[in-house]
Amino acid sequence: MKILFCNDSYPGIFGTMPARLASDPANSVMFLSFHQRREESPSGVIHARLNLARTREHLSPNRDAFVFEWEKMFSLGRQALQTFIHIRDTGFVPDIIFVSFFDGPALFLRHAFPHAFVVSLFRGFRRSSEADDARFEAVMDMQKMTVVQSDLYFVRSEGQKMDFPSSLQSLIHIWPPYVNTEFFSPQPRRLSAFFSDASDDGELVTVHMKVGGDASKAMMRLVFGLLTHRPHCRVALTFGSDAYRDRWRQAYSVLPEEISRRIFPAGGLDNAAYRTLLCSSTIHVFPEYTIPPLQEMLESMSCGTLLMMPSSDADDEFFHDGKTMLVLPKEGGRQMEAISRVLDHREEFDDIRRNAREKIVERCSEQVAVTGQMAFVMEEYRKVRN
CATH class of the missing domain: 3.40.50.2000 (Glycogen Phosphorylase B;)
Structure with missing residues (x-):
């Protein structure tokens, strides 16, 4: 056949x-x-x-x-x-x-x-x-x-x-x-696999970037704001387009080295490295609600990574604010506050991470x-x- x-x-x-x-x-x-x-x-x-x-x-x-x-x-x-x-x-x-x-x-x-x-x-x-x-x-x-x-x-x-x-x-x-929940499972954090000078237990925010649009411009401001106001924070970017990844590289190549070295453009990773990135991320932010990259979102949750995204449909069986994920506010200033609060109080959100992992194992194994x-x-x- x-x-x-x-x-x-x-x-x-x-x-x-x-x-x-x-x-x-x-x-x-x-x-x-x-x-x-x-x-x-x-x-x-x-x-x-x-x-x-x-x-x-x-x-x-x-x-x-x-x-x-x-x-x-x-x-x-x-x-x-x-x-x-x-x-x-x-x-x-x-x-x-x-x-x-x-x-x-x-x-x-x-x-x-x-x-x-x-x-x-x-x-x-x-x-x-x-x-x-x-x-x-x-x-x-x-x-x-x-x-x-x-x-x-x-x-x-x-x-x-x-x-x-x-x-x-x-x-x-x-x-x-479906998610391969045996493979995409919580692993030790290894920020040093992507940032040679990083502590494995440091702050890492991963952001999924889609092609163009006002939301992407807002995310660019948010990313640069995080890196400027949190000197120990690092950001990994995943992309829906190789061309867009290249444009981002050009955008941050002109930034001071102290900031640009704390950005990792995640592309071309094999599955093991991709899993390490998800497990090492304190938060995985998905700023756009239209046509979300569902597989990446569920794999993140399966790895025990805290998911943050815009408000979801009432009948969605996977995404429940405060139970399996957190809602990303619409305003840029409030987005910074919400992400910073998680970074400052990581342990307060452990139950959400565990609930998300359990939901994916139960429904998507x-x-x-x-x-x-x-x-x-x-x-x-x-x-x-x-």
């Missing part, structure tokens, strides 16, 4: 599933991702890059916001189609496709692989302001189309399922997020969930093919 996985990063939401399927000599497994992998793929998994121009400069910024989002998604779908056709023409015609692209790359997937059994996963979209409404509407229209063209369609929670029309809800299944999920997909595949 030939199996194709498609996701922004490897392995992302799919966890150990590609490796498990590749361990069967009867299977041929390919993983197509937008971001470069951090380490070698497991034996038997062929890795390929999906080159997409996700910048919007070539689009029409003055168009209606809804139309603008659809232009972007259509562009990504057209670009991805060329890669799908190339894979098909080289002889890799998948029997099953697992795909988790929310913003358009899978739009024309059926044009290249009309007979494949398509399993789609929607990781979700959160609105933090009215400015997100047009994008939400466009993304949800895209997902309605995806439901129709998929053999199996999954969301991660009942709350997300309710965003779809009632006529489609019977076609939608729940795929809870990959060791338990993947086997059942794979069995369900394969049974549905056999029903269609028989």
Whole structure:
């Protein structure tokens, strides 16, 4: 059997599933991702890059916001189609496709692989302001189309399922997020792995930076404020874009050495180093609420790292202020105060860290969930093919 996985990063939401399927000599497994992998793929998994121009400069910024989002998604779908056709023409015609692209790359997937059994996963979209409404509407229209063209369609929670029309809800299944909770588990803090002059027990704030926007500018001010007012504090930055990481490097390269040496741009880490970073972080801040990097958030919680993010949906099963995470205030000054309070009184938040770890082990343990999920997909595949 030939199996194709498609996701922004490897392995992302799919966890150990590609490796498990590749361990069967009867299977041929390919993983197509937008971001470069951090380490070698497991034996038997062929890795390929999906080159997409996700910048919007070539689009029409003055168009209606809804139309603008659809232009972007259509562009990504057209670009991805060329890669799908190339894979098909080289002889890799998948029997099953697992795909988790929310913003358009899978739009024309059926044009290249009309007979494949398509399993789609929607990781979700959160609105933090009215400015997100047009994008939400466009993304949800895209997902309605995806439901129709998929053999199996999954969301991660009942709350997300309710965003779809009632006529489609019977076609939608729940795929809870997975975390390798045995690997992503609390470990001794090792700041010296990233800052040679740091005490392993020192202050480390990790911040996830997404591409551009006012929120990113505000985070830049917050990061520089922390480094200026807390001379023993260090900051690690994780990124959703390599190009954005390079722009950040340029931005802080002109700062005084006393400040710039306390910034670590976390990119290209293998899984062991990535886990060390999460376990060494006093706080992991996720400043943007729209399309949050869920896997990184849950892996942080599994490592016992305190998560801080904007206010979450009322029905979210993972994020509860004061119980499994802390809400990040909207105002820059209050953000600094909230982070500083945690840094000054770390031990007061140990219960939240423990609760978060217990929640992830209970609800997201990959060791338990993947086997059942794979069995369900394969049974549905056999029903269609028989």
